[in-house]
Amino acid sequence: MASLPKKPAMSKDSLLPLLMAHVMAEGLGQASLRPLAKAAGTSDRMLIYHFGSKEALVSDLLTYIAGVYAGMLDAGVAASARPATRAELLTGLLAQNGDPAMQPFQMLWWEIVSGSARDLPGFRAAARGMVGKLLAWLEGQMPAGDPDPAGGARFLLAVIEGAAMLAAVGHEATAYEGLLAGGLLPT
Amino acid sequence: MASLPKKPAMSKDSLLPLLMAHVMAEGLGQASLRPLAKAAGTSDRMLIYHFGSKEALVSDLLTYIAGVYAGMLDAGVAASARPATRAELLTGLLAQNGDPAMQPFQMLWWEIVSGSARDLPGFRAAARGMVGKLLAWLEGQMPAGDPDPAGGARFLLAVIEGAAMLAAVGHEATAYEGLLAGGLLPT
DNA sequence: AAGCCAGTGTAGCACTCGCTACAGAATCGC
DNA sequence: GCGATTCTGTAGCGAGTGCTACACTGGCTT
Numbered sequence: 001m002a003s004l005p006k007k008p009a010m011s012k013d014s015l016l017p018l019l020m021a022h023v024m025a026e027g028l029g030q031a032s033l034r035p036l037a038k039a040a041g042t043s044d045r046m047l048i049y050h051f052g053s054k055e056a057l058v059s060d061l062l063t064y065i066a067g068v069y070a071g072m073l074d075a076g077v078a079a080s081a082r083p084a085t086r087a088e089l090l091t092g093l094l095a096q097n098g099d100p101a102m103q104p105f106q107m108l109w110w111e112i113v114s115g116s117a118r119d120l121p122g123f124r125a126a127a128r129g130m131v132g133k134l135l136a137w138l139e140g141q142m143p144a145g146d147p148d149p150a151g152g153a154r155f156l157l158a159v160i161e162g163a164a165m166l167a168a169v170g171h172e173a174t175a176y177e178g179l180l181a182g183g184l185l186p187t
Numbered sequence: 188m189a190s191l192p193k194k195p196a197m198s199k200d201s202l203l204p205l206l207m208a209h210v211m212a213e214g215l216g217q218a219s220l221r222p223l224a225k226a227a228g229t230s231d232r233m234l235i236y237h238f239g240s241k242e243a244l245v246s247d248l249l250t251y252i253a254g255v256y257a258g259m260l261d262a263g264v265a266a267s268a269r270p271a272t273r274a275e276l277l278t279g280l281l282a283q284n285g286d287p288a289m290q291p292f293q294m295l296w297w298e299i300v301s302g303s304a305r306d307l308p309g310f311r312a313a314a315r316g317m318v319g320k321l322l323a324w325l326e327g328q329m330p331a332g333d334p335d336p337a338g339g340a341r342f343l344l345a346v347i348e349g350a351a352m353l354a355a356v357g358h359e360a361t362a363y364e365g366l367l368a369g370g371l372l373p374t
Numbered sequence: 375a376a377g378c379c380a381g382t383g384t385a386g387c388a389c390t391c392g393c394t395a396c397a398g399a400a401t402c403g404c
Numbered sequence: 405g406c407g408a409t410t411c412t413g414t415a416g417c418g419a420g421t422g423c424t425a426c427a428c429t430g431g432c433t434t
Contacts (some may be wrong), residue, residue, distance in 0.1 A: 009381080027218050027305060033422065046382070048423060110301040117355040118214055119296045127356035135361060151368025160366040167312035168304040174242030174322060178345040181338025196411080222393065231392080233380060233412070 012050055015040050017063040023061065024104045028111045031058075059122030062112065066126045066133070069105075073137040085143055086152060087186040090179070093160050098167070110168055131157075159184060190229075199237055202227050203251040210248065213223075213292045215298045217364060246309030249299065253316045262322040272330055272371040277366065280347050287356070297355055318344070346371065 023031055033044035033054060040047070051057035059112035083089040096102065112130075115123030135157055142149035159182075163175035178186050189340035209226035210218055220241055227234070238244035270276040278319035283289060299317075302310030322344055329336040346369075366372050 022387075029301075032420075034420080035333050043383075044422080054350030054422060075299060105427090107304045110297070110304045113352060113355055114294075114300060114301040116215075116296040116357070117294045124357055128358065131353065131356050131358050131361070135358075148368055148392090154361050155369035156365075158349035158353060158362050158369075159345055160349070161352045162255075162345035162347070165300060165348045165352060166318065166345060168300055169318050170303070170311055171315065171318050171322075174318070174341050178341030178343075181335055182342035182345075219390075221390080230413075232394090232414085233391060236411080 010042065010046070010050070012060060015042070015047070015050065016061060019057075019098065020059050020065055020068065024108055026109060028115070029057070055121055061123045061166075062126035063129075065108070066129045069130050071134045073133055077137060077140060080141070082141065083143055085186070086146065086156065087184060088142055089143065090156060090160065090184055091186060093156070094163060094179075096163050097160065098172075106164065110165075196323055197229060197233065199235070199247065202229070202237060202250060204233070206244075208249050210252075211295055212339065214220065215245070215295060215302070220244075237280075242308055249309045249313035250316075252295070253313045253320070256317050257320045264324060267328070269328065270330055272373070273343065274371060275329055276330065277343055277347065277371055280343070281350060281366075284347065284351050285359075289318060293351065293355065297352075299309055337365060 018040040019036055022036055026035070033047055036057075037044045037047050039097055042088060047057060048054075051060060080092075097106070109130075112123055112127050118128040135153060138153040139149050142152055146152055159179065163172075163179060166172060166175035166178075176185075205221055209223055213222070214287040221232055223244075224231045224234050235241075238247060269277075270279060284293070296317075299310055299314050303314040322340060325340040325344055326336055329339055329351060334337055346366065350359075350366060353359060353362035353365075363372075
């Protein structure tokens with residue numbers, strides 16, 4: 001016999017990817033149980049059954065999303081070529097953030113930041129974790145001979161997040177001009 | 188007799204400050220008509236009457252908030268002493284952003300950014316306007332002998348917004364270390 | 375076989391949502 | 405005067421909210 005003690009046709013683990021997909025497309029704030037359930041092929045009844053409450057569902061979902069994000073970064077570490085300069089690294093990061101494929105994630109990210117600023121349950125932890133993961137990844141991406149990889153990664157993190165925010169409000173040109181004036185982009 | 192042509196006991200102009208106060212305290216996403224009306228001393232019925240729809244109300248409210256923000260900056264221009272160096276300016280900005288009194292506004296700001304990223308009606312325009320105003324103010328605040336006030340202001344804008352985001356997710360130490368490593372803070 | 379219990383569907387509850395219909399009240403131009 | 409216009413209160417609608425009560429299945433243990 002296979003080792004299925006009961007008959008769990010669905011579980012948190014099987015639901016979370018589907019819920020994440022829906023939240024990516026529709027947003028976190030507007031997500032209510034019935035649409036979420038429909039996207040996951042279940043009923044609101046079952047979501048409450050598995051997660052206990054909507055609040056717990058959102059919290060679990062944020063944790064899951066943070067994990068997926070960490071996995072994406074880990075996968076990217078193996079694939080990407082180590083840049084030679086900070087400017088080169090920054091250019092690549094900006095290009096990646098600007099990629100249209102990343103936009104749903106960017107939208108979700110600002111919702112998470114907003115929830116974190118208001119300290120909604122689960123948001124702060126997820127945001128902290130994702131930033132921490134990004135920072136660690138960034139340290140590993142710093143150029144080989146960099147004099148201060150740890151500090152430099154933190155500096156670049158602040159800069160790219162600032163640029164991302166400006167882009168989110170339609171000031172991508174301002175961001176570019178700023179980074180240029182700061183001497184952070186290749187000449 | 189007083190000069191009341193009709194009897195406009197209330198109007199958009201009289202309502203918007205009260206609505207803004209409520210939104211500052213409670214958040215923009217959770218704001219629904221009945222609580223908003225209660226905070227403004229009216230009924231949901233009247234809010235719809237004056238603004239036409241909730242969407243229009245939010246849009247008008249964002250425009251109003253952007254105006255208030257611009258006014259605050261203008262008032263600050265007259266009062267503040269011009270800093271001598273970029274590092275000094277940045278230090279002052281960080282201190283201001285970290286001020287607990289600014290926190291309700293910071294929370295609201297990230298909600299506006301989130302709405303702008305999703306392109307909700309009115310959000311992008313308000314966010315753009317506020318950033319534009321902040322940028323202009325920042326240019327005026329740049330040190331007297333600065334070699335590139337325009338570019339420098341844009342650079343500082345990206346940096347402080349990145350630092351503000353990191354602070355919003357509980358990474359204020361990371362932001363500080365980054366700015367330090369970037370040589371942007373006084374030694 | 376008997377009982378148990380995790381898992382699931384149906385129906386519904388109490389509530390809030392944005393918005394509207396309808397009726398009054400006050401003030402205007404005529 | 406008197407209709408018209410502007411403003412405001414009461415009541416409610418239809419839809420959606422998170423969540424629950426209840427019945428029922430099917431496989432488990434004993």
